Amino acid sequence: MQVLLFLAIGILAGYLVRSKRGLLAAASRATTWSLYILIFLLGVSVGANEAVVRALGKLGVQALILCAGAVGGSVLVSCLVSRVFFRAASNAK
Amino acid sequence: MRNSLIILGCLLAGILGGISGLTPSVLLHPNAAVYVLDVLLLLVGIEVGANPRVWEVLKDQNARILLVPLSAALGTLLGVALCASVIPGVGIKEALAVGSGFGYYSLASVLIAEIGGKSLGVVALLANMGRELATLVTAPLLARHFGRLAPIASGGATAMDTTLPIITRTVGAEYAVMAVVSGAVLTLLAPVLITALLH
Numbered sequence: 304m305q306v307l308l309f310l311a312i313g314i315l316a317g318y319l320v321r322s323k324r325g326l327l328a329a330a331s332r333a334t335t336w337s338l339y340i341l342i343f344l345l346g347v348s349v350g351a352n353e354a355v356v357r358a359l360g361k362l363g364v365q366a367l368i369l370c371a372g373a374v375g376g377s378v379l380v381s382c383l384v385s386r387v388f389f390r391a392a393s394n395a396k
Numbered sequence: 397m398r399n400s401l402i403i404l405g406c407l408l409a410g411i412l413g414g415i416s417g418l419t420p421s422v423l424l425h426p427n428a429a430v431y432v433l434d435v436l437l438l439l440v441g442i443e444v445g446a447n448p449r450v451w452e453v454l455k456d457q458n459a460r461i462l463l464v465p466l467s468a469a470l471g472t473l474l475g476v477a478l479c480a481s482v483i484p485g486v487g488i489k490e491a492l493a494v495g496s497g498f499g500y501y502s503l504a505s506v507l508i509a510e511i512g513g514k515s516l517g518v519v520a521l522l523a524n525m526g527r528e529l530a531t532l533v534t535a536p537l538l539a540r541h542f543g544r545l546a547p548i549a550s551g552g553a554t555a556m557d558t559t560l561p562i563i564t565r566t567v568g569a570e571y572a573v574m575a576v577v578s579g580a581v582l583t584l585l586a587p588v589l590i591t592a593l594l595h
Contacts, residue, residue, distance in 0.1 A: 306437045306507065310587055313441015321446040330446075334439040337432050339406045341506040344429045345521070346410015347419050348514050355515050356415060362515055365486055366494075366522030368479050373495045373523065374530050374550050376475020377468045381549030382542040384467040388460060389545065 400525055400558075403502060407521065433506055437587065440503065447556075449573060450580045464574055465581035468549035472498060489593055490516055496589035497524040498552035498582040499531070499559075507587055512594045527552060531559045535566045544568070548575045553586055555579035 320326050349355050355362075413419040422428065444450055476495030480488045493512055497504025501524035509517025531538075531551040538546040544567040551559035556579025564572045 306433060306587060307591060309434045309437040310441045310584075313438040313443075314445035315441075316438070317442035317445025317447075318451070319445075320442070321448065327442070327446050330439050330442045334436065334443065337436045337439065338502045338506075339402065341429060341432050341436060342403050342406040342502065342521070343410040343413075344423055344432070345506060345509050345514070345517055346407040346412075347414040347423050348410075348429075348509070349407075349518055350411035350414020351417070351419075351424055352414070352514055355518070356411070358515060359518070361485075362518045363522055365483050366519045366526060368483055369476050369486075369491060369494050369519065369523040370526035370530065372475035372477075372479035372491075373472045373498075373527055373552075374475070376473070376478070377471035377549040377552065378538055378542050378546045380471030380474065381464065381467045381545040384463055385543040385545040388463055 400501075400528065403521075403525070429506065429510060433510060436503070436506070440583070444580060444583060447576075447580065449576050461574055461577055462581065464545055464548060465578040465585070467545075468552055468578060469498065469582060469585060471549060472496075472552065486519075490519075493590050493593045494520045494523050496586055496593060497527075498554075498586050499524050499527040500553035500583055500586045501525040501528065504586060504590060507590050508594065511591065528554045528558055531555075532562055535559070535562045539566045544571060545574075548578050551575065551579065553579050553582040556583065 472495045473492055476491045477488055480486050480491035483491070490512065493508055494504070494516065497520050501521050504524050505517045505521035508520040527550070531547060531554065534550070535547040538550055547563045547566055548555050548571065551563060555563055555575040560572065560575055560579070563575045
């Protein structure tokens with residue numbers, strides 16, 4: 304839950320510094336690098352865990368199925384919603 | 397796309413480092429990732445807060461636009477919940493958490509790995525990365541068969557950045573604001589839903 308507090312503080316801070324381009328560019332670079340570090344750390348803890356390494360193939364299949372469900376579900380529901388609420392948005396032909 | 401490859405490279409480098417045992421053990425300290433994660437969320441917040449289009453929509457009277465991210469979220473959760481029933485070993489809560497990444501694979505994977513375990517973190521990374529990739533590849537097809545909102549919904553949180561170019565090229569620049577708004581709402585919803593589901 305602590306992370307959400309940081310998110311909220313960030314949004315407020317971002318709003319306050321919204322016109323400071325240099326600062327925002329620096330924040331964007333920092334975002335990219337902290338991501339790389341975190342994903343690397345995730346990899347290290349995965350690699351150090353033998354059970355997880357052995358399950359990588361299975362995890363990949365699970366991911367594929369969930370991905371299909373996420374894309375399929377969101378597309379179908381948005382299709383329904385656009386027919387009901389956004390008449391102009393459906394029929395892109 | 398280039399960014400996704402770098403992210404995959406970081407993951408692979410980490411996995412190989414972890415397997416070989418060459419990486420210093422301090423990196424395995426559970427708090428190492430937590431601190432970086434806090435910083436990351438702060439930075440993500442700054443980017444959202446500084447985006448003028450996000451605030452414009454709040455002033456906008458037309459709240460109908462919020463139906464787009466809401467239907468994308470609802471559809472995603474229904475879809476993954478359905479999948480959870482056919483995948484052995486994945487509970488409905490876990491599947492919903494993975495789906496709640498809405499394509500925001502970087503944040504979703506580290507957050508889920510932190511509170512839901514490493515294995516689920518890997519699933520979240522691959523599933524949400526796949527979502528971005530699928531949107532990039534199928535956007536024109538989705539728009540033709542399921543309407544102009546379909547690629548925006550499929551893009552999820554990425555509709556505000558990585559998949560925005562293909563979306564506007566496919567459904568028209570007049571949908572750019574809608575895509576950005578939808579992406580921004582889902583970007584904010586992702587960490588909230590994930591923490592709520594796994595805590």
